[in-house]
Amino acid sequence: MGKLLEGKVALVTGSGHGIGRAHALELAGHGATVIVNDLGTSVSGEGTGKVADEVVQVIEDRGGRAISDFSDVGNEEQVDLLVERAYSQLGRLDIVVNNAGIVRDRAIWNMSAEDFDLVMRVHVRGSWLTSRAVARKWREESKASGEKVYGRIINTTSGAGLQGHFGQTNYGPAKAAIAGLTQTLSLELASIGATVNAISPGGLTRMSATMPGRPAAVEPDQRTDDEFDPKDPSLGSPVVAWLASPEAGHVSGQVIKALGENISWLRGWTxxxxxxxxxxxxxxxxxxxxxxxxxxxxxxxxxxxxx
Ligand SMILES: NC(=O)c1ccc[n+]([C@@H]2O[C@H](COP(=O)([O-])OP(=O)(O)OC[C@H]3O[C@@H](n4cnc5c(N)ncnc54)[C@H](O)[C@@H]3O)[C@@H](O)[C@H]2O)c1
Structure with missing residues (x-):
């Protein structure tokens, strides 16, 4: 495969499992050094763990470069330190993929305010905190050099946010807010040369396996099926690699859906x-x-x- 990201440093939040894990492997395969961030929580946001180390090991076994990070994307201080660490340890941060997420599904009459707040915290506040931390760095760089920077933010929205989904009055609005964040942030960061886009991915992961009737999920690097599987959580990762690359410097403020073999350009609320x-x-x-x-x-x- 051609390498699109040689010399770049990428942060992928929530890349210990599922879709984020697939993105981390894809970006590393394209030559990026990847910060594999993951708090190691359950699907509903409980507990912590070191699953990020496992993904770093897979990347290294494949000849790539990666470091692990266990920060909570909803924690302001930890996110600022994470971005500082990218600069102090790896010298730069070119790409931020905001992917970390949790679900706490219930019909609204059974949903607690805590279920609402925690889901908003990880998805919306988490994507906003990483974006602010890196935007500050890129703006400093751009001011110091008088030039545009290389910067890419790729957010993660969902059909639940763009079209709605029963039982997700927390997750749906969070994912809709991420589409809004993408559009507004793309306008702000255009002045310093950075792009901001979002993908709407799919795939059978431990998160989507919580829906009734779904089989258990298998991590993208542990799949053994040779046949094309429309539920493979890595199917959106080529879109992320492309958006992160110099090839997509002209693309900003867009939402791209990757489901199965189909990649679609979405436009909402027109x-x-x-x-x-x-x-x-x-x-x-x-x-x-x-x-x-x-x-x-x-x-x-x-x-x-x-x-
Ligand atoms: N699976 C799908 O069908 C689907 C569809 C549309 C959108 N998405 C989105 O894709 C993203 C990845 O979902 P997934 O299905 O791979 O789920 P997943 O549960 O497999 O992975 C999510 C990861 O985020 C991590 N995480 C949770 N809270 C965190 C925090 N505060 N800080 C850092 N890491 C944290 C978890 O530990 C986990 O490893 C999510 O944003 C999700 O909303 C998934």
């Missing part, structure tokens, strides 16, 4: 139909009728009110 009222304020009753007929197409024209 008007699909507009009604105007000839320069006048709308009346609510008339608006409802016009929307039903002309926008939703749900009522026969003969039932139009207020004409």
């Amino acid at each position: 008007p699909i139909a507009t009604v105007s009222n000839n320069g006048k304020r709308w009346d609510a009753e008339k608006l409802g009728s016009v929307f039903a007929i002309d926008v939703f197409g749900t009522r026969a024209a003969g039932l139009r009110l207020g004409d």
Whole structure:
């Protein structure tokens, strides 16, 4: 395989398991030195562990370079230290992949405020904290040199955030916020030359295996199937490697879905139909009728009110 990331340093959060683990292996395979960050929690965010060491070992066994890190992405002090460590130990940080995540699914009537807060904390605050820490570094570099920097942030959103999913009124809004963070941050970082994009991945991981009826997950490097498997959690990793590379310097503020063999460019919240009222304020009753007929197409024209 051609190497897109020689000489680059990449941080992948939550890369001890699943999709993040696959990204770490992919970026290392492209020549990046990877900081394998993982707090080592359960799927719902309990406990800590050293699973990041296992991934570093796999990367080293394959001839790559990596170091492990056990920081909690929701902890401000730990995230700032993590980014400082990248600079002090590896000399730079070019790529940040915000992937760490937890789920605490319940219908809203059974969900505690703690379930809401913890999910928002890891996904939204976590992605924001790493982004702020590295943005500060890149801005300093850009100011000192008077030039644009090489910087790539790749966030992780989800169909649950973009389309909604039952039982996920914490996770869905968190993932929607990450799409919003991506767009806003891409505008801010454009001035210093860094890009910010998001992927919406898929795959059978220990997280998605929590859904009823799913089989147990196998880590991406432990899979033995030779056949193409649409549930392979590494299928989005080539998108991450490309977005992280010099090849994608012109791509920013975008959301790309990687599901199975299909890679799709997504665009959300653009008007699909507009009604105007000839320069006048709308009346609510008339608006409802016009929307039903002309926008939703749900009522026969003969039932139009207020004409
Ligand atoms: N699996 C899917 O189908 C799917 C679909 C869409 C989006 N995603 C997203 O992909 C990402 C990876 O999910 P996955 O399915 O591989 O899950 P996973 O549970 O296999 O991996 C998530 C990792 O994040 C780590 N983590 C959790 N909290 C952390 C914290 N505070 N600090 C550092 N690390 C922490 C966990 O220890 C774990 O290793 C998540 O952001 C998830 O929302 C997954």
